[in-house]
Amino acid sequence: xxxxxxxxxxxxxxxxxxxxxxxxxxxxxxxxxxxxxxxxxxxxxxxxxxxxxxxxxxxxxxxxxxxxxxxxxxxxxxxxxxxxxxxxxxxxxxxxxxxxxxxxxxxxxxxxxxxxxxxxxxxxxxxxxxxxxxxxxxxxxxxxxxxxxxxxxxxxxxxxxxxxxxxxxxxxxxxxxxxxxxxxxxxxxxxxxxxxxxxxxxxxxxxxxxxxxxxxxxxxxxxxxxxxxxxxxxxxxxxxxxxxxxxxxxxxxxxxxxxxx
Ligand SMILES: Nc1ncnc2c1ncn2[C@@H]1O[C@H](COP(=O)(O)OP(=O)(O)OP(=O)(O)O)[C@@H](O)[C@H]1O
Numbered sequence: 301x302x303x304x305x306x307x308x309x310x311x312x313x314x315x316x317x318x319x320x321x322x323x324x325x326x327x328x329x330x331x332x333x334x335x336x337x338x339x340x341x342x343x344x345x346x347x348x349x350x351x352x353x354x355x356x357x358x359x360x361x362x363x364x365x366x367x368x369x370x371x372x373x374x375x376x377x378x379x380x381x382x383x384x385x386x387x388x389x390x391x392x393x394x395x396x397x398x399x400x401x402x403x404x405x406x407x408x409x410x411x412x413x414x415x416x417x418x419x420x421x422x423x424x425x426x427x428x429x430x431x432x433x434x435x436x437x438x439x440x441x442x443x444x445x446x447x448x449x450x451x452x453x454x455x456x457x458x459x460x461x462x463x464x465x466x467x468x469x470x471x472x473x474x475x476x477x478x479x480x481x482x483x484x485x486x487x488x489x490x491x492x493x494x495x496x497x498x499x500x501x502x503x504x505x506x507x508x509x510x511x512x513x514x515x516x517x518x519x520x521x522x523x524x525x526x527x528x529x530x531x532x533x534x535x536x537x538x539x540x541x542x543x544x545x546x547x548x549x550x551x552x553x554x555x556x557x558x559x560x561x
Pocket of ligand 1: 311312316335336339340
C-alpha cells in the first residue's frame with residue numbers, strides 16, 4: 301500500500317535519514333521504534349508530506365506520493381502528531397467536524413452523513429462529553445483524543461500516529477491502542493512504549509541513527525540483543541501471563557546489583 305524506497309533526508313547540511321527502504325501492507329498495524337533522535341518523527345513527516353525527502357521515492361497505492369492533490373491526500377491519510385495544529389479556539393465538536401473538510405466543496409455546509417460520522421468519531425475517541433468545550437481548555441490527554449477523533453472523522457485509509465499514547469493515562473493508552481487496532485485501516489505509529497508496540501503491532505521497523513536497523517514481527521525484533529544494540533538497555537523477554545503477548549522487562553546492571561542480598 302505504502303512503499304518507501306531509498307529515502308534519505310538532510311537538513312542544514314546534516315543527514316537525518318539514510319537510505320530507508322520498507323513497505324507497509326494494507327490493513328496492518330506497523331510500529332516505528334527507536335531511541336530519541338533516531339529519525340522516527342522525521343520519517344513520519346515525510347510520509348504525511350510535512351517534509352520532502354532529499355532523495356528516494358514514496359508511493360501510495362503505487363502512485364507517487366508527491367503527485368497527490370492535498371485534498372485527495374487527506375482522504376487517504378490522516379495524522380495525529382505531537383504538535384497539535386490548532387490555531388483557533390474552536391469547540392471540540394467544530395474541530396472534529398474539520399475532519400470532514402477533505403470531502404467538501406468550497407463553502408458546502410455539513411450534511412447528515414457528516415454529523416453522524418462526527419458523532420461516531422467522538423464516541424470512539426471517548427470525547428463526546430467534551431464536545432461543547434473549547435480545545436484550549438482541555439488537558440494534554442484530552443486534546444490528544446480530540447485530535448484522534450478529528451483524524452477518525454477524516455475516514456482515511458491510513459492513520460499516521462506520532463507517539464499516540466504520550467500524555468494519556470494508562471487506561472486511555474490501552475483504550476487508544478484497542479481502538480486503532482480495531483479499525484479496518486492501515487496504521488503507522490511511532491511508539492516509545494515497547495510493550496505496547498509488542499502487544500499491538502503486526503510489524504515493527506527499528507530505527508537507529510537515522511537508518512532502518514531491522515524490521516520484522518515483534519517476536520523477531522524485540523530481543524535482548526536488539527534492546528542492547530539499539531536502546532543500550534538490558535532486557536528480559538517474556539510473555540504477559542494474562543494476554544500471552546510478548547512482554548519486555550528492563551533493568552540496569554546497577555538495579556540488578558541492588559536486588560542481590
Ligand atoms: N528542524 C530540525 N533541524 C535540525 N535537526 C533536526 C530538526 N528536526 C529534527 N532534527 C534532528 O533529526 C534527528 C531525528 O529527529 P526525529 O525527531 O525524527 O527523531 P525521533 O526518533 O522522532 O526522536 P524522539 O524519539 O526524541 O521524538 C535528531 O537528531 C534531531 O535533532
